[in-house]
Amino acid sequence: MADSAAVASRKPLIDRRVTKALRVPLILAGIAILLVLLVQGGVIARGNLVYNVLVDPFVLMVEAPDLLLQTLWEGLVAGVLYALIALGFVLIYKASGVFNFAQGIMVVFAALTLVGLHEKGVPAFLALGLAIGVMFLLAVAVERVVLRPLVNQPDIILFMATFGLTYFLVGLGESIFGGNPKVMITDQLFLPRGATDLEVFGGRVTIQHLDVAAAVIATIMIAVLAVFFQYTRIGRALRAVADSHKAALSVGISLNQIWVVVWFAAGVVALVTGIMWGARSDVSFALEIIAFKALPVLILGGFTSIPGAIIGGLIIGIGEKLGEFYWGPLLGGGIETWFAYVIALIFLLFRPQGLFGEKIIERV
Amino acid sequence: MLYREAGQYKSSYTADMAVFPLREDRIGLGIILLIAFLVIPLVSTPFFIGSVMLPFLVFSLAAVGLNILTGYTGLLSLGTAGFMGVGAYACYKLTTLFPGVNIIVWIFVSGFFSAAVGAIFGLPSLRIKGFYLAVATLAAQFFLQWCFIRIPWLYNYNVSGAIEVPTRTLFGVPITGPTSSVETRYLVALTIVVVLTWFASNLVHGRVGRMWMAVRDMDIAAELMGLNLLRTKLLAFAVSSFYAGVAGALLVFLWLGGAEAGDVFNIRQSFLILFMVIIGGLGSLIGSFMGAAFISALPTILKFGLPAIGIPIAGATAEHLNLMVIGGLIIFFLIVEPHGLARLWQIAKQKLRVWPFPY
Amino acid sequence: MRAPDHPILAKGDVLLAVENVSLGFGGVKALSDVSFDIRKGEIRAIIGPNGAGKTSMLNCINGFYHPTDGRIMFQGKTRLKMRPSEAARGGIARTFQNVALFKGMSTLDNIMAGRSLKMKTGFFWQLFRHGPAMREEVENRKVVEGIIDFLEIQHIRKVPVGKLPYGLQKRVELGRALAMEPQLLLLDEPMAGMNLEEKEDMSRFILDVNQQFGTTIALIEHDMGVVMDLSDRVVVLEYGRKIADGKPEEVKRDQRVIDAYLGVAH
Numbered sequence: 001m002a003d004s005a006a007v008a009s010r011k012p013l014i015d016r017r018v019t020k021a022l023r024v025p026l027i028l029a030g031i032a033i034l035l036v037l038l039v040q041g042g043v044i045a046r047g048n049l050v051y052n053v054l055v056d057p058f059v060l061m062v063e064a065p066d067l068l069l070q071t072l073w074e075g076l077v078a079g080v081l082y083a084l085i086a087l088g089f090v091l092i093y094k095a096s097g098v099f100n101f102a103q104g105i106m107v108v109f110a111a112l113t114l115v116g117l118h119e120k121g122v123p124a125f126l127a128l129g130l131a132i133g134v135m136f137l138l139a140v141a142v143e144r145v146v147l148r149p150l151v152n153q154p155d156i157i158l159f160m161a162t163f164g165l166t167y168f169l170v171g172l173g174e175s176i177f178g179g180n181p182k183v184m185i186t187d188q189l190f191l192p193r194g195a196t197d198l199e200v201f202g203g204r205v206t207i208q209h210l211d212v213a214a215a216v217i218a219t220i221m222i223a224v225l226a227v228f229f230q231y232t233r234i235g236r237a238l239r240a241v242a243d244s245h246k247a248a249l250s251v252g253i254s255l256n257q258i259w260v261v262v263w264f265a266a267g268v269v270a271l272v273t274g275i276m277w278g279a280r281s282d283v284s285f286a287l288e289i290i291a292f293k294a295l296p297v298l299i300l301g302g303f304t305s306i307p308g309a310i311i312g313g314l315i316i317g318i319g320e321k322l323g324e325f326y327w328g329p330l331l332g333g334g335i336e337t338w339f340a341y342v343i344a345l346i347f348l349l350f351r352p353q354g355l356f357g358e359k360i361i362e363r364v
Numbered sequence: 365m366l367y368r369e370a371g372q373y374k375s376s377y378t379a380d381m382a383v384f385p386l387r388e389d390r391i392g393l394g395i396i397l398l399i400a401f402l403v404i405p406l407v408s409t410p411f412f413i414g415s416v417m418l419p420f421l422v423f424s425l426a427a428v429g430l431n432i433l434t435g436y437t438g439l440l441s442l443g444t445a446g447f448m449g450v451g452a453y454a455c456y457k458l459t460t461l462f463p464g465v466n467i468i469v470w471i472f473v474s475g476f477f478s479a480a481v482g483a484i485f486g487l488p489s490l491r492i493k494g495f496y497l498a499v500a501t502l503a504a505q506f507f508l509q510w511c512f513i514r515i516p517w518l519y520n521y522n523v524s525g526a527i528e529v530p531t532r533t534l535f536g537v538p539i540t541g542p543t544s545s546v547e548t549r550y551l552v553a554l555t556i557v558v559v560l561t562w563f564a565s566n567l568v569h570g571r572v573g574r575m576w577m578a579v580r581d582m583d584i585a586a587e588l589m590g591l592n593l594l595r596t597k598l599l600a601f602a603v604s605s606f607y608a609g610v611a612g613a614l615l616v617f618l619w620l621g622g623a624e625a626g627d628v629f630n631i632r633q634s635f636l637i638l639f640m641v642i643i644g645g646l647g648s649l650i651g652s653f654m655g656a657a658f659i660s661a662l663p664t665i666l667k668f669g670l671p672a673i674g675i676p677i678a679g680a681t682a683e684h685l686n687l688m689v690i691g692g693l694i695i696f697f698l699i700v701e702p703h704g705l706a707r708l709w710q711i712a713k714q715k716l717r718v719w720p721f722p723y
Numbered sequence: 724m725r726a727p728d729h730p731i732l733a734k735g736d737v738l739l740a741v742e743n744v745s746l747g748f749g750g751v752k753a754l755s756d757v758s759f760d761i762r763k764g765e766i767r768a769i770i771g772p773n774g775a776g777k778t779s780m781l782n783c784i785n786g787f788y789h790p791t792d793g794r795i796m797f798q799g800k801t802r803l804k805m806r807p808s809e810a811a812r813g814g815i816a817r818t819f820q821n822v823a824l825f826k827g828m829s830t831l832d833n834i835m836a837g838r839s840l841k842m843k844t845g846f847f848w849q850l851f852r853h854g855p856a857m858r859e860e861v862e863n864r865k866v867v868e869g870i871i872d873f874l875e876i877q878h879i880r881k882v883p884v885g886k887l888p889y890g891l892q893k894r895v896e897l898g899r900a901l902a903m904e905p906q907l908l909l910l911d912e913p914m915a916g917m918n919l920e921e922k923e924d925m926s927r928f929i930l931d932v933n934q935q936f937g938t939t940i941a942l943i944e945h946d947m948g949v950v951m952d953l954s955d956r957v958v959v960l961e962y963g964r965k966i967a968d969g970k971p972e973e974v975k976r977d978q979r980v981i982d983a984y985l986g987v988a989h
Binding site for chain 1: 440488491492494495496499500502503506507509510513514631635638639642681683684685686687688689690691692693694695698699702
Binding site: 377563566569570571578581582587588590592593599 | 785811812823827832837839852857859860865903
C-alpha cells in the first residue's frame with residue numbers, strides 16, 4: 001500500500017521524517033519520566049499492578065546486575081543459535097524463493113544421522129563426514145522430487161510443499177532412528193564441557209564453555225557464508241537466481257545445480273545447528289519446535305538478509321530471555337512459547353517488511 | 365448416459381444460480397444424506413462410528429472453517445486448532461456455569477466466542493499480508509495453547525488439567541458424557557455439521573463469498589470497487605473461527621468426552637487441518653469433506669487395512685508410515701493437482717457426463 | 724426520498740477538477756502542479772509519452788495515491804486524501820493497465836462483484852440464501868445480464884476469466900466497472916494490446932457508454948487515432964507537467980505536444 005506521504009500544503013518547520021522518527025523515543029521517554037515521578041511521589045509502589053509491570057523489572061535489573069548479565073548472556077547465546085537456524089531459511093529463500101519450512105526437521109534429521117551413525121560404531125569425525133554426505137543426498141533428492149516439478153507454481157504452493165516434506169522427514173526419521181531422545185556426541189567432537197564463573201558486580205555470572213564454543217562456531221559459519229555469497233562465483237550466481245530465475249537461466253546459470261548447492265549449504269547449516277542445540281539439550285523430535293522460533297527472527301530480519309538473520313536472532317534471543325525472566329513470573333511462567341512472536345508482531349505492525357526486508361510496493 | 369444435463373433447462377435466474385443445478389447432483393446429495401442419517405447408524409459398528417465417522421465430522425467442520433479463511437479469502441492461517449480450543453473451553457465453562465441451558469445452545473454460543481477471538485487475531489491482517497499473516501496466526505496458536513494450560517479457571521481447576529465432559533441431555537436422551545451412546549452423539553454431530561455446512565454453502569455462493577474471493581484474488585481491485593478490506597477480512601476470520609470453535613466443542617463434547625489441550629489443540633492439529641484443506645481443494649466445500657475424510661481415514665486404513673491384505677505392520681510403524689504418506693501425498697497433490705481432490709472429482713464428473721463416449 | 728449529498732450536475736458542469744496537484748515518491752516527482760477539469764458527460768483523454776505521470780494521475784483521482792500537494796474536487800466536494808473505497812462509493816470506477824480481474828472467478832461473478840456496493844442484504848439473510856438475499860441476487864443479475872448483452876460477452880459468462888484471451892478480459896473489466904453505475908469512469912489504456920477489430924469494438928462500447936448512460940469518461944490512451952476520434956477534450960502530460968489542454972484538433976497542432984512525442988532535445 002502506498003505510504004501515506006505528508007499531505008501538508010506548506011513546508012513544515014521540522015522535516016516530517018525527523019519528527020516521525022523521534023515519535024517513538026519521545027513517547028517512551030515521556031512514559032519513563034511519568035513513572036519516575038509517580039514512584040517518587042509514592043503514588044505507585046510494590047504490589048501495584050502498574051508498578052509490577054512497568055517499574056519493578058527494571059528495578060530488579062539494576063539491583064542485581066549479575067543476574068541481568070547472566071540473562072543477557074543466555075539471550076545472546078540463544079540468539080546466535082536462532083540466527084543459525086534463520087540462516088538456513090535465508091539461504092534457501094535467497095536462492096529459490098522458497099520458504100523451507102522443513103529446515104527445522106532437517107536440523108533434527110542431520111543431528112540424528114550423526115548420532116545414529118556413531119551409535120552404530122562409526123568414529124566421530126567419520127560420522128560427521130558421512131552426515132554431511134547424507135545432507136548432500138537429501139539436497140539432491142529434494143531438488144529433483146520437489147523443486148523441479150513445482151518450478152513455476154506460486155510461492156505459497158512451494159511453501160506448502162515444504163510442509164509435506166517436513167511430515168515426510170519426520171515419519172522417515174522416526175522409523176529409521178526411533179523416537180527416543182539421544183545424547184549428542186559432544187566429547188567425541190572435541191566440544192568443550194564445563195563452565196567458568198566470573199565474579200562481576202559483586203555477584204556471579206556462570207558461562208558455559210559450550211555456549212562460548214557455540215557462539216564462536218556460529219559466528220565463523222555466518223562469516224564464511226557471507227563471504228561466500230559476496231565474493232565467489234557461485235555466490236554471485238546464487239544472488240542472481242534469487243533475483244530472477246528467468247534472467248539467471250538466460251545467462252546460462254544452471255538452476256538445478258544452484259538449488260542443490262543451496263539446499264546442501266542449508267543442510268550443513270542444519271547439521272551444525274543440530275550439533276549445537278543437541279549438545280545443550282537432547283537430540284529428539286522436540287527440536288523441531290525450534291524451527292518455529294526461527295520465524296519471528298525471519299520476520300524481524302527479513303527473509304533475504306544474512307545480517308538481518310543475525311540481528312533478528314539476537315533481538316529475539318535477548319528479548320525473549322529478558323521477557324521470560326523479568327516479566328514471565330507475572331504471567332505464571334512459560335511465556336517463551338509465544339513471547340518471541342509478540343515481539344515480531346509488534347515490529348510487523350510498524351514495519352510490515354521487517355527491519356531489513358525490502359519495502360513491499362504494490363503496483364497496479 | 366447416467367449423468368446428463370441435456371433437457372434440464374433453466375428458465376429463471378434463480379434456477380440458474382442453484383448450488384446443484386443438475387438433477388443428478390441433487391439426487392446424489394440426497395442419497396449421501398440418507399446413508400449418513402439412516403444407513404450408517406443402523407449398520408455400522410460403534411467402533412466405526414466413534415473412531416471414523418465422528419472424527420470425520422469434527423474435522424470436516426473445522427476444514428470448512430479453514431477453507432473459508434484460506435481457500436476463499438486467501439488468508440493462510442496456522443491457528444485453527446487454537447480457535448477450536450477456544451470453542452471447546454467456552455462450551456465447557458458455559459455448561460458448567462449454567463447447566464440448565466441445553467448443551468446444543470452452548471455449542472453454538474461457544475462458536476461466537478471463538479469468532480470474537482478469531483476476529484481479534486485477524487486485526488493485524490490490515491497491515492500484514494500473506495506469509496507474515498500466517499506467522500501472526502501462529503502466534504495466536506501458541507498463545508491460546510498457553511492459555512489453555514496456564515489458566516486453570518478454564519478447566520475448572522480439575523486435577524487432571526483437562527476438560528471432563530459432564531452428562532447433558534436433549535429431549536431426555538443423554539447426548540454427552542459417559543452415559544450417551546455413540547449413535548446419538550453421531551446423529552447430533554451430523555445434524556449440526558449438515559446445518560452449518562448449508563449456511564457455509566449459502567454464504568459462499570452469494571454476495572459474501574464473492575467479496576471474499578475478490579479479496580483473495582486481487583485485494584487492491586476489490587478495494588477500488590468499494591469493498592471495505594478490513595471488514596471483509598475480519599468477517600472471514602470471524603466466520604472461520606466460528607466453525608472452528610463449534611468443531612472444537614463437538615470434538616470434546618461429542619467425540620472424545622474429555623480432552624487435554626496439549627494433545628488435541630496443538631500445532632500439529634492446526635497443520636493437519638491445513639493439509640485436509642490443501643489435499644481436499646482450496647476454495648471448495650466438497651473438498652473440505654474429501655480432505656477430512658482422507659486424512660482421518662488414513663491412519664485407520666494403514667493400521668487395519670494393510671494387515672487385512674496381508675502386510676503385517678506394527679502400531680508404531682503405522683504411525684510413521686502415516687506421516688510419511690501424508691507428507692508424500694501433499695507434495696504429490698501440489699505437483700499433480702494443486703486444486704486437490706475436489707478438482708479430481710470435478711474432472712471425474714466431466715468424464716461421467718460424456719460416458720460412455722470418451723469426450 | 725433523501726436529498727442527494729452531492730449537487731445534481733447538468734451536462735457540461737465541472738464534475739472533477741484537479742487543482743495544482745503534485746505527487747512525489749521520495750526523490751521522484753511523478754506529477755508537478757497539474758491542473759485541469761473534467762466536465763460532466765464528456766470524454767476526456769489524458770495523453771503523453773511514457774513516464775509522463777498519466778497513470779499516477781488516475782491513481783490520485785481514485786484515491787490510490789495521495790497527492791503531496793494540491794486538491795481534487797469531485798462533485799462539489801474538495802478533498803486532499805481519499806481512500807479508494809470512498810472513491811468507489813462516490814461514483815468513480817476504473818479499469819487498469821494490467822487487467823486487474825479476479826482470476827479465480829467467472830466473468831459473471833466478476834461483474835456481479837462490481838455490484839457489491841449496490842447489494843445491501845445483510846449477513847443474516849445471506850446465511851439462508853433463499854428469501855431476501857436471493858431476490859436481491861436476481862435483481863442484480865438482471866442488471867449484470869444487461870451489461871453482458873451490451874458488451875456482447877454472453878458466450879463467456881461462466882468461463883473463469885483467467886482462461887480468456889486478453890482482449891476479452893479487458894472487455895470483462897469494462898463490464899465490471901460499468902456494473903458500479905459510476906458517475907466517472909477512468910479507463911487506463913483500454914485498447915492496449917488489441918488488434919484493429921478489437922479496438923473498433925472497444926471504441927464503440929466506450930462511445931455507447933458515454934452516449935447511452937451519460938457516463939463521464941477519462942481515458943489514458945496511446946493510439947492517437949482513437950484519441951482524436953473519441954475524445955471531446957484532451958490533456959497532455961510530459962514528465963509530470965501539463966503541456967497542453969483543449970480540443971483534440973488544437974492539441975494535435977500544439978508545437979509543445981509535437982516536440983514531446985518526437986523527442987526534441989531540450
